[in-house]
Amino acid sequence: MISERAQSISPSLTLSITSTAKRLKREGRDVVNFGAGEPDFPTPENIKMAAVKAINENITYYTPTAGIEELRQAIAEKLRRYNGVSYDPSEIVVSCGGKHSLYNIMQVLLNPGDDGLLITPYWVSYLEQIKLAGAQPRLVQTDEENRIDIEELRRLITEKTRLLVLNSPSNPAGAVLSHSELKSIADLALEHGLWIVSDEVYEAFVYNGSKHISIASLSEEVKARTVISNAFSKTYSMTGWRIGYTASPREVAEAIARLQDHMTSNPTSIAQMAALEALKGPQTSVKNMVEAFDKRRRLMVSRLNEMKNVDCHMPRGAFYAFPSIQSTGLSSMQFSDRLLREALTAVVPGIAFGRDGNIRLSYAASTEEIERGMDRMERFCRSLG
Ligand SMILES: Cc1ncc(COP(=O)(O)O)c(C=O)c1O
Incomplete structure (x- = not known):
């Protein structure tokens, strides 16, 4: 059965x-x-060539579970420069795509019986991943223009609520949260001791002067309660390569790596080298x-x-x-x-x-x-x- x-x-x-x-x-x-x-x-060609080079140079063995050190450093550098938030490479875990990173996060942060808050419309997999951790998704609706009602969000919080998932820019609505919206959400999360799971996989895709802001960059206090999830899939048109990552407080990163140790071990070594080139090469x-x-x-x-x-x-x-x-x-x-x-x-x-x-x-x-x-x-x- x-x-x-x-x-x-x-x-x-x-x-x-x-x-x-x-x-x-x-x-x-x-x-x-x-x-x-x-x-x-x-x-892009330079990324493909980096993978070919990796094969030719026999970078075809297991790597550390959390990813090649150079890649974790490059991700930390990108987060510092592009998102204005500073992480040590030991706080980065590279996984097999953003979906895997998010799955790991839910497994590591949620206990059976906990609640996870989602903003509707939400990306399908959050809901299933919360359920797979034995927890219960709770949905907050947004208005026609995808604005979040903070009071509505507050009403859903109980002693069981462990985390809130944010996705800005969002799939499917294309909503981009402003600084003041992020600030109100962060204040609420801190007030109730919630984790913020910030899925930033569409960060590069903002239009007409809109700006992507990583909620972790708001303050050290917010950063300490945030787990960022991101991936190379969309930004570099690398959906098939399956490289994603989390940035989080060290305790969470270590738990994610322990879980991944027994699940996939490292993501593909060749794809990791391609991801390194994606960050280091021309944009x-x-x-x-x-x-x-x-x-x-x-x-x-x-x-x-x-x-x-x-x-x-x-x-x-x-x-x-x-x-x-x-x-x-x-x-x-x-x-x-x-x-x-x-x-x-x-x-x-x-x-x-x-x-x-x-x-x-x-x-x-x-x-x-x-x-x-x-x-x-x-x-x-x-x-x-
Ligand atoms: C909102 C969102 N998060 C995460 C992902 C996962 O991306 P990946 O292909 O890196 O697993 C997707 C992919 O569709 C997505 O739309």
Whole structure:
């Protein structure tokens, strides 16, 4: 028999839509895929070459569980320079992607019976990872413009509440938390002795003057209660390489490394060398990608807002549009399913993120693909009457 733990996990809807879309494509159907949560750019050449070099130089053995010392140093240096927060390399643990880092965090910070706070709409895996730690997710809703009501958040806190997950810029809403919002959240967390889990995987993707601020940079006190999770996946278009990391107080880092010792040991040595080059090499590819996404963002959102019964806020970060389709009268699952079957266009239903009135579309696609998909969706929305 399968364990209760494994049975309690819901399959990832985002991954399942993406794989259906990929399957249809393989079968020769002309699918436009807005479901993917990954940049459509190739991994930059210098990063790929660093991996080739690592293979040729036989960097193919186990590394320390928490990652190669040089990489941990480079991550600490990046956090200091780019995020204004200083960590010792011993406080960094490199894992097999951001998802793995977050899984480790939940396992290390939560006890069975604890509560973890999530802001809706939330990224799917937080919810399952909290449950996998035997804890209970508690959801706080945001308003139309994805603003958090601090008093609402306060009302959810009980003696069981252990942590709060932040994701700024956010997937799926593209919300970017301001300094004052972060400050109110941090004050609340300190007042109640909560851990702040800050998932900063979309930090590079901010537009139109928005700024990413790491909550750990607010003060030493806040930093002492924060665990940062980040990854190379999105920033450097390295989703398949599987390198993520945490930055945290040493006690937490040591616990994460102990857990990882018995789970995966080190992440792939070759991918770690590629990640080192990503941090040390030129950053122009990141800048070019963000500029391209900014143009696509504006194109997609303006096309969405021209459609019947669709209403889309301009996302300020990440690479997703999250329009409301509530006025169509369809649930997000019905809408996404029909859009894929009737218009061969893949999107993710908002229910996967706790918001049934919305759908998520990734604009990490070429402008031609965006135009094609938007034409299809426009026709589909008109056909709904
Ligand atoms: C909000 C968020 N956090 C973390 C991740 C995990 O990224 P990785 O591919 O590094 O595991 C993703 C990927 O989709 C994400 O959207």
